[in-house]
Amino acid sequence: MNRPTATATPTDDRPAATTPAPRTRRTRTPAPWVRTRLRTSPAAALALGALVLVTAFLAAALPRSVDAYETRALRHALAHTPPAATVVELTAARPGLEMPQAERERALLPAPLAAVHRRALATLPAPLRAERAQSAYGVRTTEPLVGTDPWLPRPDVHPPTFTLAAQSGLAQHATVRSGRLPAAHGTVTAATRQVEAAASTDTAAALHLRPGSVVHLTGRSGGEPLAVTITGIVAPVAPDGPYWSAAPELRTPGRAFKRSGVIPAPYWHGALLLAPDAAPALLGTPGKPEPYWHFAPATDGLTTRDTPALLSRTASLEGGPDLLKLRAVAGNTATVRTDLETVLTGQVTARRAIADLVAVAAVGSAAVAAVVLAMAGSLVAARRRDELALLRARGASLTGIGLRLLGESAVIALPAAALGLPAALLLVDGTARTPAFLAALAVALLACVVLPLPAVLAHRRPRVHGERDDLATTRPGRARTVAELTLLVLAAGALQTLRGQAPGAGGPSAAAAPVLVALAAALVLVRLYPLPLRWAARPARRLRGTVGFLALARAGRAPAAGVLPLLALLVALTTAALGGSVLAGVTHARERAALLAVGADVRITTPGDLRPLPAGTLPAVRRVPGVQEATAVRVDRAAAVPSQGTGGRRTLTLIGAEPGPYARLAAHTGLGAFPATALGRSGRVLDAVASPGLADRLGRGPVRVTTLGGEVTVRVAAVREETPAAPRGEFLLVDTAGLPATGATTLLATAPGADAAALRAAAGPLPVQLRSAARAPLTDTPLQQGAERVYAVATAAGAGYAAVALLLALLRSAPERAALLLRLRTLGLTGRQGRALLLLEALPQTLLAAGGGILTAWATIRLAGPGIDLTRLALTAAPGTAPADSPVPPVPPVSAVLAVDAGSLALPALGVVVLTAGVAAAQAWWSDRRRPSTKHGPGDTR
Template identity: 55%
Template sequence: MTRQPASRPGAGSRRPRPVAPWVRTRLRTAPGTAAAFGVLVLLTAFLAAAFPRAVDAYENRGLRHTVTDAPTTRSVLEVTTPGPGLTGSEEAREASLRSGALAEAYEKVLDALGGPLRAVPGESSYGVQTGVPLPALDTWLPRPDAVPPHMTLVAQNGLAEHSAVTDGRLPRAGGDVTSRTTEVEAAVTTRTAKTLGIETGSVIHVGGANGPALTVRVTGIVEPRSPQGSYWSFNEVLGAPGLGATPGSPPSVYWRAALLLAPDAAPALLGTLGAPQPYWRVAPETARLTAQDVPELTERLAALEDGPGLIRLKDTIDENADVTTDLDGVLGDFEAMRSAISPVVAVAAFGIGSVAVVVVAMAGGLFAARRRAELALLRSRGGSLAGIGGRLLAETAVVAVPAAALGLALAVLAVDDARTGYAVAAAAAVAAVACAALPVRAVVGHRVPLAHGGRDDLTLARPGRRRTVAELTLLVLAVGAVTALRRRGTSDAGDHLTSAAPVLVALIAALVLVRLYPLPLRWAARPAARLRGAVGYLSLARAGRSSAVGALPLLALLLALATAGFGGSVLAGVDDARARAALLATGADARVSGEGDSVALPPGAERAVRAVPGVRSVTAVQIEHALTLPAAGRQADAPAVSLVAADPDAYASLARGLDLGEFPAAALRPGADPQVLRAVASPGVAAWLGSGRHRIDAVAGTFTVEIAAVRERTPAVASKEFLVVDGSRLESRAPSALLVTGGQVDGEALRAAARELGGDLTVRLRAEARAGFTDSPLQAGAERIYTAAIGAGAGYAVLALMLSLLQSAPERTTLLARLRTMGLTTRQGRTLLGLEALPPALLAAAGGALVGWATIGLLAPGVDLVRLALAAAPGVAPVDDVSLRADAWSLALPATAVVLLAAAVAGVQAWWAGRRGSVKELRAGDMR
């Protein structure tokens, strides 16, 4: 049978579809490689997308916490008017204070807010109160210093919704209350009733002796439902009475309290001298507030306080309306904290982001190296760079794009309350880098057809002119950027040069080390050649020319180690700052003191505290604040000084053990003149008193003192100005505080002992003070991100090391097989691979530690550790002696781990190669 020749397709016919498409064939050929690449892209996309969302989330929580935690007197926006003037009719004046008119004005206030400034209906309020408290004329009310209580009459809306009646009933406005009404009903809170002795049915007469009096009948006692809410806490006397003082010397103390009237009883205040004042208080809603709303919110507040918003309120409510709030100050505090934290977090973002890009590029390089022969064959048979690059791009995109999309979805599910735009952009950037890594590396490496079997090491593959020029250009740019950063400082936030400092320093180190790395190894190989055995010489010679030591692996390791070292140093510095602040706040591991550290302790207090489990030592001190120093004819005011009186030996031992102003005990013991007390003083006190002897008048007695030592700090007081003397030589010896040391002080037992002693004793533990500095979500979120960044950096460092070793694994396996045929033992083979991997690992470890140390020195002036560590506790003692410095463990541990990991990988590789026969590795015609 004669076979007919196949006819050629016509010009209009379609080309037959290939039986095995390229992408499907490649994925079926190497499914493990594709899966590993997909996992790498998925994890990288997840981290890249989760980072901006995590920053948004903790900033949003931090803003809400800052606004919610601020005192209501700062966060609430209050609109007030002077009250009805005397020019209008009496009916109009009374109508302006009734609940209907106030509610209508309240709606206008809410309409004037707009934007992100919204009100919480349950905590916002409006009403009328007396601007001038009225004295209560009844003699049965308590009168400290013979001054009658001063009552603020408040007619506020929503009393029934915000309180629970414990006795009697709520007040009512019977009939039509006018300015001529002389008797009204009121309620008081339980704390007011208990303190002032008020009961249901009590009658209180308020008003001046020379003015009209108003009779107030108490119809009920109420308990606030939410005492800490804005409704009750904005006016400090609304929920509980307080003490006030009259001007003059000496001042007289009196009680201040509030009487809660019915809302429609406000017109009765016009008949008093209390200057009734309408008000509308808006509690800001924080549930939907985000950090991105801060600029607009600040503008809205500025417009309401002194701008178009205030003009509209004047037009709609009253021409004399005034808006007061410190919410803009609260937002300023948040912005200041965020500005201190953001640059530190950005350093982690730049460092880990750069490491991730380098590792993904290394993965593409590994795939390109493994398929070098395949791509070289395609090029030799006429394959174009565009065709090869397009096929490789399609091949990687099929894996990278779905993996990046899945990583984005996981990040969105894992982190809520955040924007999605930046996360999408970050995941898209990861997908783009992942898709381009293999095609770019392949196209660059196969610009011209390559000869099969060429060596790829630093001996023959010498850098060309273009690479030299590119490296010099990058080196000059990086050095210039670092120099500019060093000259201008780190306070300029106009660009991201500060945050990119680790990347720039690591780039400089990587370029320099890659160029200089082979030289010392080649010099060391020469004397090693004269030693017995070939293992040492072979390891040094191969390490000096191995292609595994390239710029990308070294850059990845340097970046990861530098970021881990910097992050560990920041976290260690934050912990040191908080530990220092806690020590300054307590003065020891625990502190038992009387009220204000000035009231004498009960007898037997020191003995009772010593018996508490975990207590090692107890130092009794007598503290006197606001000590007056002799003026000595100076015009300036003397500094506020704290006097500390203690036993010289015990107090000197305490200061030495705490490393807080250590001084010799002899500095407090009597000198040549036993009538003169020798003292340890702060620099400010020493400068004020100067040399010589000075007479001090204190509550503890009058004495003459001379300065024997000067120290910056002392354990007993947190103030920076102090004077420490021997307490046994004072006229009036009365210890007021106990400084307790001990590794495991039982706080519950210590508080129980203080309660048994009686008196109003305060117990403060150093551990509790330390834990109180981490309440801010902004700080806690930044620390969690940095901890995660350190972990991610360590993971990428391990991956970079593995990729660099995997790239040279086939060539090393072949080498071992060849040397084994020449008599190399299995133990010598393992030693060879271990010694060969050791110099690159040492180079990366030393370089990473050096880059981390340089980065810390470069960025230390711009890192505000005090604000980063203590912004959640603004009332703590100032800690100005804490700065960012290199933490030895943060630099040494990751570097040591890299060396150990490299040795372990080399050992595993040698063990695996030893299990395989030499025949499988040495095939005829193989040029590896």
């Protein structure tokens, strides 16, 4: 029976009860990965950021430093080259006879010349710009005019000659010492026979000119003379500036020579400065006057990047489109002459040769820095190996892990590189912004991938927990073998290319050769490393103590990734040794050049080696403090011996010296040292030391030698390449007691610390040549100074990165070593044994790096030395040249080549050993301060 269903009806006004809705559970947002990791290890993040900042700064500073010193070198070369070579000279042919006389005269007046000057200044192509204050224009004679007055000085029989110039701006560039400036009175024409002129102080002193003097000038073939009245003597405001030195005869007269019989006869040649309005008078002389415009190049705004454009524009001015533009201004027959292209080409050649050397240090330091960054990333990846393995086990993909690690690295690397770049832009001079930005960007990108890349590669496949990866037991696979063989082939090819090219040719092979050789050596040493460990472990087992065997066993269990610190150390040691050898070679070449230029520390010579030294010169020099040895020698450069086969006579340099003092001087200088007994005599025959070529011609028998004092008989007893009194050329050295008594002409002294002023006071009026003064000009160019500074900084940076690499390598295994020491201390290991254990454990790899670095550096220098020329870096001027007014002798032809420097090889390697020992001792000391702990379970590596 079905019961009716009861229906509940509300009996009051209260609402019916309702079922509450289910409460929504709020999910917690996971913490961001990057923020969590940075908070977990802030010290590691700060260390990596500092490393990236310093590396980005150095990378950005290098191109700016190179650009800065190359720019200074360019400006220095243009400013210190004689203006006669750098000034751009525009000349126009003299007005032709087909023109009316009045028009020819008007063409030489200042107004039309100034108009051409202004238009030519605007036509000069960029980046070639003229310094308006030193530029000038005017009219000058191109054929010398002869001074016919009998009172003019004549060194021989020929009268002096003159150049007449009516140049603009004389009042602004000269100071009137006496008289007044010249002026043009009335209208000057070609028929004018009397003009006024000024003379420089040097010209007036040499040619006996003074205000009121009248010089009559005519052509070489005679004719009506032009009377030139000297109204004033002027002193140049800037005598070395382009205004006066573009045509040096305007400032200083010179001696020319005219052959008269066998001996050339000298005569004076000077210049007289006319008023610009008096230029038409030159048309009435046989001097063939021509208008000219001198444009002194402005160097303030030039940079090294302007050099290609300067070369192109200079060539265009001499024979291209820009010459046509100037001819449209100055006339169809105008020509341009300048040696600016030669100066720029020499600068480019020197810059390229030096840049190749700087690139060697830069590439080496960059390689070490890259390895250190890779080691920093590998260290972090190794520390987080278990964490990343757990993520892989829980399903994380390699792409996801790599992106997370990339973001983590980018947060550190990008701001650090962004700080390093502006620091380099602010602190380092230079205009190279784009190369600096690209270098800092490369560092940032490398720093971003050094952590994710090794982490992803290490977790491509699952690995058994605790799987050993020892350097001594790991067997390289085929891929590694192929890569190593490829690298060996590349290194051999780079060295072969470097050795086969001309010295100083440079190129990528010169810069990459040391790095490739170091990398190949690192791979070879890693292959050979297990062998000595196995050989040493066998006898170590028989020792009573356990420290030696345990240290060798621990060294053999070093991780296979230890090739990175070894590579960093080898590259750094090779770069440091190469850099030290380069700097040592440069110093040796400069010392050698200065020594060959002077012959000793001090050289005092009478003019032409013709007159004897004054009677008290030698004792006075010996009394100067700092003089160790002084000797007077006789130098006869006109001595002669019979020439074989021709019947004539051959000149040579005959040197007469006291055997004892001169032999000690030769031994001190290293120029042909010989025993004093070599300068003996047998009766009237003098034993002699001869140069090789002269000894071959004279033979070993007695030979008659004609000297200024008479004839002597000599016999060659010894052969030497050089000697202090005559470092270059053929010479014959004999005992001065056997020569006719004519007196010594040269004094040579060993005086490394003597005062130059005291030496000059002792020499009196005689010129004093110092070895230190001869060396000084060899290092005063910005190109050399800047390159040496950059080279030294790059080498020091490589050494610093090597130290960081060594510390990172030791830091990687520091926790394991600390835990090992704590366990062993609980087992009774003493503190002394602990220090010995850490030192012996690090010793094999340290000795491997130090010994391998020495061998690699030695091999690199010996193999790459023939392809590296240091001459441009060592010597300022081209060998064998010097300015005409230089107070020091010319630079002799010295070849500066790369050679092994023992100190540069040993000191960096010794530093590696000392640093390793110091770190091991510090870690042992720190472990001793900690209490021994027994809270270590099996497998615990804390």
